Structures are given as C-alpha cells and as structure tokens.
Amino acid sequence: MSKSVSSSASREAMTAADVRRAIVRIAHEIVERNHGVVGLAIVGLQRGGTWLGEEIAAQINKIESEVSVPVGALDVSLHRDDISLRPVSLGAISNIPFDLSGATVVLVDDVLYTGRTVRAAMEGLNNYGRPRAVQLAVLVDRGHRELPIRPDFVGKNLPTHRGDDVSATRDGVFVTPNSEVKS
Amino acid sequence: MKHLRSIDELGVDGLVDLLQLTDHMAEINQRPVPKVPALRGRTVASLFFEDSTRTRLSFETAAKRLSADTMTFNVSTSSVNKGESLRDTVATITDMGVDAFVVRHKSVGIPWQICQWTKASIINAGDGAHQHPTQALVDCYTIREATHAQNFAGMKIAIVGDIKHSRVARSNIQAFTLLGASVVLVAPPTLLPPDVSHWPVTVSHRLNEVIGGVDVLYMLRLQSERMAQGHVPTLREYSEQYGLTQQRVQALKSDAIVMHPGPMNRGVEMQIDPSDVKNSLIHRQVANGVSVRMAVLFKLLGSGSNLGGQA
C-alpha cells in the first residue's frame, strides 16, 4: 500500500529509473515462469497496484507481441477482515472485464506488507471465477508479514520499521520513518 | 453516520457519498458470485409494520450480499402498534444482538422514537407520509446512472401526484434539490400539503403546461381511497388531468426520463404501459434497489463507517 506522502525526512529507496528497470525484469520473470503468456491475466489491486499492473502488462505485451494480456483492477476494501486500513476509495471500483476461470492470474500490488490485502484479493477473485493459479507480483516487499503469503515476483526487498510509511509510484519508492499512521 | 432516517438528516455530503459507494456495490452485483464478506458477523433485522414484500426483500438481499445475517419480523397491522409492544419488540430483538433495524411503519417519527429503546443503527424504510430515504437514494442513483451527472444542477424534475400523502415525494424533494435540481410539484390543490411556501419548489396545477420542459417526470401513485376522502372528485378526472397518457408521453422531450416508485395503479396515474414508454427507467429503479441498500448497510455497519479523511 502506498501513501503519497513525502517529506524532507524521507529517504529514496528506489529512483524512477530503478522502478522502470524493476518493472521490465518482473515482466520477463512472469513470462519465463509461465512459459509464455497463454492463459495469463494481470489484476492490479486498487489503488496502489493498478498503475503497476498496467505497466507490467504493457511490458509483457512488448516482450510477446502476438497476444495482448488482459488487465483488470480489483478493489479489495469490501473483502478486508481487519479494521479498515485501506478504507473504501470512492470511485476506485473493481473492473475485471474478462473471464478468470482457468486463467493464471498475477495479482499486482505496489507494496507487500502484512499480507492482508493480498489475502482479501484472493478471496475477491473467487467472486469472478476459479483461476487455475494465482501468483503475486509486488514492487516492494517491506517485510512484517502477518499471514503465510509470499510474493512470486519482487522488485526490491526493503527492510522497514513498523512505523515507517512507504510510498511507491513511477517516480520512485520513498520511506518516511515514524509516520504516525500505521500503514 | 449512525442512522439513515431522513434525507435532510443525511445532508448533501452524505447523499453524494452513498451514491458513489453504490457504484462499488453495483459492480459487486455484476460479478458471477455477487457476495463480499464486509458485514460478516453483523445482524440486520427487518421490522416491517406495513406490508412491503419488495422493499423488505431488497434490504434482505442487500444484507446477504454483504454476508450479514438477517432476521425478519413481519408485524401485521391488525395487532396494532400499542407503544408497549413496539418498545418491547425492539428491546427484545436488540438483546438478541442486532446491529441494525430496517423499519417501516405507518406512523410518522417511529425511526426517531425507536432510538430511545435500542443502540442499534436505524434505517427508515418509510414512516407514514414523512420520509423514505432509501427510495430517494435509488431514484437519485437511477437518474445519475442514466445522465452520468454527478450533480443535478440545471435539471428540471416534475413530481406529479399525491404529494400530500407521499413520503417518497418528501424525501425526493429534499434529495433532488440538495443535488441542485429545480423541482416542480404538479398536483390538484387538494393533494398538496397545506403550506409549501417554505419548500424550495415551484407548484403547478397543470401537467400539460409543465410536461414539455422537464428532464425527469416522476409519477406518484394515487391510492383509490383518495376519491372516497374527497381529495379528488373521481379517479377518471384525476387520470385525465394528471395521469401519464399517450399524448403526454409524446409531449415529453426526447431525452426526458420517466420514473415511478411503484407499485403502479394502472389506469389511474399510468394510463399506458411503462414498457411502452421509451425513456422509462422504472425497471432500473427496481434493479438499483439492492445496490443502494448495500451501500447504506455498509456505510452504517461496515468498516466504511470509519471513513474519516483517509485517501
């Protein structure tokens, strides 16, 4: 998850160029691991993962240009089981305009933290059909997992403190220490 | 937000929020499996003191799609609502562990009075001729869906019929005007409340003069009892003057919308079949009922009720 917060106290963990290169690498890894793009679908998690999902899909389409990989967005706020740390973002609704059944769905999010968002996403996917497999791609893994969730594709492993605030966009990844809001 | 009892209590911000939240719910209802765990463990009780299968089922479906548990109490109107049994019923049900009551009653003010006897959230599904806020939400959402307008500034809406006895009219007048529409009430003087001068509306007694200029034509049901009570001389005369006839349909602007909260009195306020009316959105009003009610339930009971200012 990300917040668009940056202050003079934040440090840059990835530059914009680093982010770009990570996206290219992740796209290659996805294609390699799945032996191509047949049956592949990208689903970005609202809100932080949707831009990333689109970027990764665009990269994949460059690598394997005969087929266009379907891209969707998933809003997990209604599937969460905890007091909402990612409350409903009005206007950021789910949009999965293709059939997921039998597909290999790659969930995409910007930051992997406790794992609760991903758990909610897996449950949310079930509403749309039964994928053959689900994989997880994240730009940043900041540790502190509370559930047995692990990413398949990672841009960068980034150790952080619980109080830190991590923001990840095309412009880079920034860590702001001791933010008041647990994120 | 703890209760949804009236549109003026909800306010314009609350109204807009709920309409946006309904988009999320509408998307869920499109899914092959239209169910989310957002209200798991919560219990929603329907207390319907007036018959209404459609509204009650709409609420119950909404609750179930959010994984809430439901309880239904259909109190017939013949076991008339002595204060004792109402208070006891509410207190007893609350003790069973209810998070929200959906209440419909023929007496005005019950949703406010009930709050003294329970800590649960109260959703008003209609109190006498006073308010029916979820219907207004459904109607606003339906208009928004059809016009893609976020607010109704510049829109001209005519509400036609028995305004005096209509809770749908009172809620809609508030909702439409809060969103910026200009509202005209069309009715014979006997079907208007005694003094509407402080309402932000205009009034006309002639539907033919108004119909060509409206963007939304909202028809209200006329109960046959109104003739017996002397509000209109005959139903036929009412229908001629204020009903939706073939001629009047043709007088509408090409993109004007026709709506009705249901159930319809065919041959009275609707002389023609609504499915023959090109721009009738009556079926959308029905379809949107569940999504709107899901938004309301989630707003009151879900983690969305802690919305605050977070992005």
Add this chain to the structure above:
Amino acid sequence: MSKSLVIKGGTIVNRDSQVIGDVKIENGRVVEVGKNLKGENQLDASGCIVSSGFVDLHAHLREPGKEEAETIETGSRAGALGGYTALVAMPNTDPPQDSVAVIDFVREQGKRAGLVDVVPSGCITLGRQGESLAPMAELATAGVTLFTDDGNGVQDAALMRRALEYAKGLGVTLAQHCEVAELTKGAVMNECSCCTDLGLPGWPSIAEELMVFRDIELVRITGASMHFLHLSTERSVELVRAAKRDGLPITAEATPHHLSLTQELLASYNPVYKVNPPLRSNADIQALKDGLRDGTIDAIATDHAPHPRRDKEMSLDMAPPGMLGLETALGVVLAEDACEIRDVVALMSWNPAKIARIDDEHGGDVIAGANANLCVFDPQLTWSVDPERLASKSINTPYIGRTLRGRVRHTIFKGTPTVIDGQAQR
C-alpha cells in the same frame, strides 16, 4: 377546636390592596389580618405572596375509569402542591359525569382525600355523545354549576342552542371545547408548515374559531352564560373580545402551555407535546397574552391531563393528547412574565372562583371572616421540573428540565395546611 395558625410576613394581595402583614387563621377562617400577630403555629411567608387559593376550572382527575393515570386523591395532591384549593373535575370519566351517582362519587372521593374542593362538572350531552341532552336539572340540583362535553365540542348547532336555552333556565354555565370535528380528523399538531414537512394531518385554527363564532352567536340569541375552554388562537381571542364589547355573558380561559410552548416542539416526534387544542404559533401566544392583559381572557386553567407512561410512548399519531399542568401552572405563568402579580391572582383565583360559582368559599379577599383557602407562593424562586418528584401518578409534563419561576410554599385548605414548605401534608 383547631389550633390557631399565623402566616407571617407575606405580601397579602387583595383586590384593593397589597400589604405586607400577618394572617391569623382559626377554625377554618381568617380571623385577623395585621402585623405582629401571634398564634400557636406559624408559617413563614417572608418574600412570598399571600392570596386566596387558586381555582382550576379545568382538571382531568381520571377517576372513575382511568385510575392508572391519576386518581382524585393524587390529582388533589398535585393541585394542592400547585397552590390550588379547588379543582373543577372534567366529566370525561368512565362512566362519564352525566348522572347524580357519578357526581356524588367524585365529590365524595374529593372529600375523602381532603386536599382541595373537588367540584364535579356535568356533561352537556348524555355520555358526551353529542346526541341528546344530559339530565342537567337533576345534576344542577345535585350541585353542579358548570357543564361541558370537554374532550369534544358539541357538534350539532341545534342541540347546542337547546342546551343553552335550558341552561339559562337553570342558572348554570355551559363550557365549550371548541373543535369542529370534521376538520380535525386524525390531527396530531397545529396545521402549519411543520406539519407539511412531517406529513401529518393538523388541527387548523378555523376548527376552533368556527365553533367560537357559532357559540357566541348562540349566546347572543339565548342570553345564556358561556365559558370557552382552552382558547388557543389569535382569532378566537379577537372573537371573544368583540363579544365582550357587545356585553355578552361570555368568559374564557387559556392554559399555561398555550401561553408558553409552540408547535415547533412537535418536530421532536415526542408525544408529550401532543395536546388538543394543539400548541400553536408565536403569534397565537402573543394574542393570548394580550388577551390576559386586557381582560378578554378571564382565567388561567390547566387542562391537567394525565396519561400513563405507556400511552405517551406510542407514535405521535396514536398517542392520546394531553399534558400535566397542576404543579407547574404558577411556575410557567410567572416565567412567561405576561402580567402583574395581581393579575396572576385574579386569573388563577378570583375570576375562576366566580366562573365556577364557588366564590362564596374561594377567591375572596384575604380579610377577617373569609374562608381560609389560601395560597402562599414565592414569585421569584426558580426551579426545574423533575418528573419523578411530581405528585401526579403520571409524568407527561412538557416542562421536564425547563426552569420555571415561582413556586408554592404553603397551601391552606379550610384553615389546615395541605402543603408546608413545598411538601404535601397528607
């Protein structure tokens, strides 16, 4: 027989004088009024007004038939605490006060309670049904001087005319609850813009005014005495003012709640504010106050209407109308500051005693030889209403939590204190 009692240091308000002094009471009568009087018992009245005891022309004591809400005893106690030494009991009991048996029963119960003079009123029509006259002559022989169908107005103009003619022959007074029933079906509050917002039927002002007009004209042609109960609208006051200018034998009353509370309170959906006639507008309140000051309105009467808690927990449309009034009347009237103390005494004691035709024992000046039915009240004391501490069996007062001004310290009934320092003595 009884010990002598001196009420010390109060301001004695009589028709022609207001002096600070002592009042000595013995054997049920005032024996001396002066300074430095001595007696076996003493009650402090410093800072207080001493006047004849209050007379309420309009109290619903609910017995027989609705003892759950109030009994003659509990109502009498509430009256005594409010400074009353006489209460006219309204006849909408069950069975109604349209027979000598019930009249005698009510009077006896009042005597047994021994706190105030309970003066039963009689019905105008049998069973208050509005169809045929009650046996008014028989009831008059049993001592009834005031007749009313209160709770309802007599709808049939021809019947009302006959009733007035008959009453004239008997020398009794008819009192009317002015409400044209066909205009008020299902009414819950004053017909006004608030009513429009709530979608509730209302009592339009003309429902009262039409009957006031009708009965004034019937009095004009019959010459009988008429008392208008609980006037509540501007136009009603105007009509009565004009009728009095014409010299007609008409009197009128207003309630403390119609002088102090407005229709906007119904927006709280709380049935404690539901009353018939309903709370109206500020303009109506102003007109009523003008009427108090210029003599158009002769008396303040409480329309004390107890209802059990359960009944006032119903929805607005189902709840019965009515509010308590006996213990709060003085406090409300003084808080509203509508008139001078002397006028307050006239409105609450002298005039109503005359209208009820009990002015031989009540409402007289506090002078040697007078009956010792007295009220001692502190006109400055502010207090707030605690429903649990009311003497009435019911708690449906609209003044919970409000600050009132003026409170009864002592009440003397037939020479014996019924209330001392705000506490009932029996």
